[in-house]
Amino acid sequence: MIDSVQSASALSLTRNLGATASESSLGAGLTGQASEAARQALSFAxxxxxxxxGAVTDLKQAEVxxxxxxxxxxxxxxxxxAVMQAxxxxxxxxxxxxxxxxAYLEITKIQI
Structure with a gap:
């Protein structure tokens, strides 16, 4: 079960790599605050x-x-x-x- 959580974490890391590639291609056109916002978005990811x-590590330690x-x-x-930490x-x-x-549901409710 913990391995399936870890595989989901791995999927998010591959999405992050795609974001980095698109960010680097867009980074040349961004200046100032927009470039800083792009770096902060990567930091959030x-x-x-x-x-x-960390959650996967805590779950594995609790299991051990x-x-x-x-x-x-x-x-x-x-x-x-260990179980309480997990x-x-x-x-x-x-x-x-x-x-x-x-937040996603609220964004989808916004009318354009």
Whole structure:
């Protein structure tokens, strides 16, 4: 299950590469604030990618700690801490997803 989340993260990274290529072709025509806005958009994409990678890492660590707890190699406190961290990361990712979907829906309601 975690690997499917990671593959979704990989898809977002390939989209980012396409944005970089189009940004570099458009970058020659952009000056001043428009160029700065394009760099900030790329920065937002990298932040979102890092957040997704961090969530996947937290989920994998929680899974490992859970198996170690079952095997008796980790104490209960370590398992609970890892699972709570993974849950917090997942809830944050879900909240971002919900906000992005709501923003998209609001944009689609705008009449041109």
């Amino acid at each position: 990298s932040v979102m990618g890092d957040m997704a990678s 700690k859970s198996f170690e707890g079952i095997q008796g190699k980790a104490n209960t406190r370590e398992v609970v801490d 849950e917090q990361s997942l809830q944050t990712a879900i909240a971002f997803r919900d906000k992005i979907v709501n």
